[in-house]
Amino acid sequence: MENTATIVLRNQKYEVKAGSTILAALNKLEILPESIICVRDGELVTEDVILRKGEIIKLVSVISGG
Amino acid sequence: MKCKKCGGKAVINMRQHNMGLCKDDFLQWLPEQTQKFIEKYKMFTPDEKILVAVSGGKDSLALWDMLNILGYKADGLYIALGIDEGISYSSESQRLTEEFANARDLNLHIVNMASDYGTDLPTLAKETRRGRDKPCSSCGLVKRHEMNRIARDFGYDVLATGHNLDDEAATLFSNTLQWNGDYLIRQHPVLAERDGLARKVKPLFRFYEREMAAYTLLRGIEYIYDECPFAVGSTSTQYKEILNQLENEHPGAKIHFFTKFLSAKKKGLFAEPTTKIVPELHICPTCGQPTSGQDVCTFCRMMEKSGQ
Ligand code: SF4
Ligand SMILES: [Zn+2]
Ligand SMILES: [Zn+2]
Numbered sequence: 001m002e003n004t005a006t007i008v009l010r011n012q013k014y015e016v017k018a019g020s021t022i023l024a025a026l027n028k029l030e031i032l033p034e035s036i037i038c039v040r041d042g043e044l045v046t047e048d049v050i051l052r053k054g055e056i057i058k059l060v061s062v063i064s065g066g
Numbered sequence: 067m068k069c070k071k072c073g074g075k076a077v078i079n080m081r082q083h084n085m086g087l088c089k090d091d092f093l094q095w096l097p098e099q100t101q102k103f104i105e106k107y108k109m110f111t112p113d114e115k116i117l118v119a120v121s122g123g124k125d126s127l128a129l130w131d132m133l134n135i136l137g138y139k140a141d142g143l144y145i146a147l148g149i150d151e152g153i154s155y156s157s158e159s160q161r162l163t164e165e166f167a168n169a170r171d172l173n174l175h176i177v178n179m180a181s182d183y184g185t186d187l188p189t190l191a192k193e194t195r196r197g198r199d200k201p202c203s204s205c206g207l208v209k210r211h212e213m214n215r216i217a218r219d220f221g222y223d224v225l226a227t228g229h230n231l232d233d234e235a236a237t238l239f240s241n242t243l244q245w246n247g248d249y250l251i252r253q254h255p256v257l258a259e260r261d262g263l264a265r266k267v268k269p270l271f272r273f274y275e276r277e278m279a280a281y282t283l284l285r286g287i288e289y290i291y292d293e294c295p296f297a298v299g300s301t302s303t304q305y306k307e308i309l310n311q312l313e314n315e316h317p318g319a320k321i322h323f324f325t326k327f328l329s330a331k332k333k334g335l336f337a338e339p340t341t342k343i344v345p346e347l348h349i350c351p352t353c354g355q356p357t358s359g360q361d362v363c364t365f366c367r368m369m370e371k372s373g374q
Contacts, residue, residue, distance in 0.1 A: 034310040038079070038278050044077040044283055046067045046086060062279035063232070063306050064123055064293060 009036065009059040016023040022057060023047040035063055071095075075258070078280045081317035089284055096281055097132045099267050104136075107256050109267040110224045116140040117264070118221040119213055120166075120174075122159025122290040125228030127166055129270055131287060134170060140226070141173040143216050146208055147259065148179050148186025151295040159290040166287065175220070177212045185372040194374055201296045203367070211365040214355055217264040229268040230319040232275040235320045236305040238327055251336060254328070261347050263354040275306070 007014045009024060016025040026033050026047065033047050036047065036059040042048070068074040069088035076086030080126055103109075110116055116133060116156055120126040120142040133140040144163045149156045160176070167174040179186050187208065191201035217225050234253070234314035241249045255271040270278065297303060312319040330336065347356040357363035362370070 017221065032307075032310050032314050034274075034276065034313050035203055035307070037276055037283065039283070044089070046076050046079045048067050048079070060123075060279055060291075062276040063126070063303060063310075064275070064297070 003053055005058045006053045007059060009035065010061060015051055016051065018053040018055075019058060021048050021050055025051060031059070068099060077284070078277070079275065080123050080315075082274070082321050084317075093284055094278065096273070096277065097135050099323075100132050101270065102274055103137055103255075104267075104269055107267075109226075109256055109269055110138070112138060114223040115137070115221065116224050116226050117213070117217050117220070118142050118146050119177075119228070120163050120207070121228070122161075122163040123228070124150070124287070124289045125230050125233075125270060125275075125278050127163070127228075127287050127289050128278050128281050128285070129226060129228040130166070130169075130172070131285060133269070139177065141220075141222075143175045143177070143213060144165055145212050145363065146176060146180070147205065147208070148176040149188060149294060149296065151188065153292055155290070155292060155294055158292075162288055162290055175216050177216065179208070181370050183372070186368070190316045190368060190372055194368055195302065202245065202300065205296070207365055207368070211353070211363070215353065216261050218262065218355075222264055223259075224265045224267055226267050226269055228278075230270045230273050230278050231277050231321060231324060232309065233269070233302075234271050235309050236302045236323045237324055238324055239309060240301065241303045251331075251338070254331075260352075263356065271324075272321070 003018050004015045005018045005025075007016055007022075007029070009031065011056065014029055016028065021039050022045070023033060026036075029062075038045050038047060038057040039060060067073070067086040069076045069091055070085045070086060073089040074088040077089050078092055088205065118126065118130045118133065118136055118140050120130055122144070125321055130142055142163065144160055146155050153175040166172075185200060187205055187308050190198045190208070191204045194204055198301060213225050216222070234255075238250075238253060240246075241253065255268045259265040309320050309323070345358040347358060348360060349355070350357045350366055352362045352366040355363055355365075
């Protein structure tokens with residue numbers, strides 16, 4: 001399992017396949033793209049970027065209640 | 067993905083507008099759109115005094131930030147509810163709000179339930195029957211009352227809240243599921259002043275929640291990321307998730323649901339009720355705010371029972 005990237009949402013970490021898009025990973029993880037934004041190295045990125053080997057993508061949940 | 071305006075690298079894809087934007091263009095577009103809707107819905111003018119209800123969350127801080135950028139005279143109001151429940155929710159959101167205000171030299175009013183009323187929201191919710199399983203209804207009551215009070219006491223023309231499109235669509239969804247006619251009639255981004263209550267406006271009602279999250283991130287605004295512990299698993303959160311599933315299949319579903327409701331109302335498709343559903347208002351002898359009851363208002367009754 002070398003060719004992976006990590007997706008982090010709140011306290012959850014997911015190992016996903018590198019080389020495909022964030023969107024493909026989100027679909028696999030059943031995370032709605034509408035409910036999050038994606039951050040790579042502190043920068044906001046769109047879901048069509050390709051996951052690089054070994055990188056960490058942080059998801060920021062956008063739903064707030066109340 | 068490319069930015070629709072400049073061809074640079076997009077940081078956000080807004081599928082409902084079929085538009086991706088880069089950082090600079092997005093940070094220009096959002097306040098411009100806000101300005102456009104402020105004017106279109108005649109929310110307020112640059113001469114008016116605005117009170118922004120700030121919670122320390124992303125939407126209200128983003129709203130305050132934009133009003134400031136757009137040159138409006140907007141002060142903040144933070145209501146310290148004393149919701150800590152092990153995660154210091156209120157104290158942390160107050161700290162972030164104060165930091166935001168200080169860094170920009172903005173004027174912030176703080177209402178403190180503990181020092182002003184000798185109680186806090188979790189206590190109030192436990193004491194009242196309506197609040198026991200639903201702290202949010204007591205919370206809403208407290209917030210409304212205190213926003214109206216500060217607006218009146220300090221002479222603000224208008225009260226602005228950070229409700230975004232997802233909030234409005236979830237409320238509309240809930241009101242529709244229950245055919246809550248009196249709420250449907252009143253749900254609007256602008257509520258005119260009446261009975262001594264300030265006008266209420268929602269300048270962010272056209273933006274998706276994720277756009278507001280993107281804005282705060284790109285502007286480097288620090289906000290409270292944890293949810294209020296009482297919001298976890300709430301029906302409004304559930305409705306937002308359902309609407310997001312729809313949105314995922316049909317981009318634009320959320321915005322159409324809400325804006326088509328507004329235009330249907332404008333065309334008169336929601337008639338005024340033939341029987342009076344809005345009770346006549348009286349003035350509460352304790353606080354002077356309008357109330358539907360004959361005696362002291364629900365807020366004052368709640369405070370009499372609690373604390374002091
Ligand atoms: S979730 Fe409920 S209790 Fe918490 S701040 Fe919002 S309205 Fe108040
Ligand atoms: Zn651009
Ligand atoms: Zn009263």
